[in-house]
Amino acid sequence: MQAVPIYSHGNSDVLKYVDNFPTPVPSSSEILIRVKYCGLNHLDIWTRMGIPGISIMFPHICGSDIVGTLQEDYSTFPEGSRVLIYPGISCNNCDNCKNQNEVLCNNFSIIGGLSNYNGGYAEYLSVPKTNVITIPDEVSDEQAATLSISYLTAWNIIKKLQLKKDDTVLVYGASGGLGMAVIQIAKALGIKIISTISDDSKLEFVYSLGTDYVINRNKKEISLEIERITHGSGVDAVVDNAGQKTLTTSINSVRKNGKIALCGTTTGNVANFNIRSFYSKQIQLYGILIGSKLELSELIEFINEKRILPKIDSVLSLNEVKDAHDRLESGKQLGKILIKI
Ligand SMILES: [Zn+2]
Numbered sequence: 001m002q003a004v005p006i007y008s009h010g011n012s013d014v015l016k017y018v019d020n021f022p023t024p025v026p027s028s029s030e031i032l033i034r035v036k037y038c039g040l041n042h043l044d045i046w047t048r049m050g051i052p053g054i055s056i057m058f059p060h061i062c063g064s065d066i067v068g069t070l071q072e073d074y075s076t077f078p079e080g081s082r083v084l085i086y087p088g089i090s091c092n093n094c095d096n097c098k099n100q101n102e103v104l105c106n107n108f109s110i111i112g113g114l115s116n117y118n119g120g121y122a123e124y125l126s127v128p129k130t131n132v133i134t135i136p137d138e139v140s141d142e143q144a145a146t147l148s149i150s151y152l153t154a155w156n157i158i159k160k161l162q163l164k165k166d167d168t169v170l171v172y173g174a175s176g177g178l179g180m181a182v183i184q185i186a187k188a189l190g191i192k193i194i195s196t197i198s199d200d201s202k203l204e205f206v207y208s209l210g211t212d213y214v215i216n217r218n219k220k221e222i223s224l225e226i227e228r229i230t231h232g233s234g235v236d237a238v239v240d241n242a243g244q245k246t247l248t249t250s251i252n253s254v255r256k257n258g259k260i261a262l263c264g265t266t267t268g269n270v271a272n273f274n275i276r277s278f279y280s281k282q283i284q285l286y287g288i289l290i291g292s293k294l295e296l297s298e299l300i301e302f303i304n305e306k307r308i309l310p311k312i313d314s315v316l317s318l319n320e321v322k323d324a325h326d327r328l329e330s331g332k333q334l335g336k337i338l339i340k341i
Pocket of ligand 1: 097
């Protein structure tokens with residue numbers, strides 16, 4: 001089959017398009033999927049580059065936002081049904097798994113991520129049958145291929161932080177997958193959104209998502225602008241997927257007793273921050289890693305009911321995966337980058 005495996009970690013040159021990769025053979029607990037679309041996430045870049053201390057088997061196929069069709073009947077769904085793949089793999093046996101909180105399982109890993117489960121840059125994929133979720137007719141394949149990582153993470157953040165109508169939230173990187181997802185979901189719930197961009201060419205796009213205020217971080221100091229916009233009180237919550245370079249800004253921008261969700265490290269993994277400011281303001285800090293299968297099902301229902309349409313930056317083919325990674329790393333995209341297979 002056609003696929004884009006990596007044989008080692010490294011820059012985007014390690015993504016090798018081949019047309020003779022062995023088609024997976026599903027075990028009795030698995031099912032074969034013909035992949036139609038795979039959405040890109042920063043997770044794909046971390047997986048490609050590797051993280052010290054985590055080793056995976058090669059060749060490995062990246063890609064975790066997977067939509068395809070069943071290649072055999074499963075439960076009440078006939079062969080050919082359109083499905084979304086829940087990307088989390090866990091033991092299905094521990095208390096966390098039994099309580100539908102599988103992300104906390106000691107054996108949790110992500111299909112196509114830094115795990116030994118191949119992902120969606122391929123014509124076919126074999127996944128545990130329990131990871132299959134059918135897609136409502138109203139949700140297109142392209143939209144569905146944006147949901148399993150960034151939209152699921154955004155959904156989990158808004159639930160865990162218990163954000164509600166008229167709360168104000170600060171979101172960084174509004175034109176990326178997670179930023180866009182938080183803005184669209186928050187908007188649908190009546191939450192006020194302040195988002196940041198790096199250049200004014202993205203202004204129109206970010207307003208079109210439903211954000212209320214946009215700060216160009218290269219022109220204005222974010223926390224001073226937040227102070228001005230919120231009349232000195234600060235925002236109720238910050239969604240911080242940038243990490244190293246933004247945590248101090250997050251602490252300075254959130255109100256007393258406000259909440260910060262840490263959910264990514266796009267600017268680096270290790271941060272210095274002012275501990276006294278943090279506890280003086282009695283800030284609540286949350287760590288968020290995607291979400292459960294149950295939450296993915298809730299999210300699909302919500303997206304469908306609220307008619308949320310994730311914006312697609314570009315759709316590339318399997319032999320253009322390297323270009324897709326380069327575009328994502330450049331930060332120039334407006335919305336999600338998809339691979340069509
Ligand atoms: Zn478990």
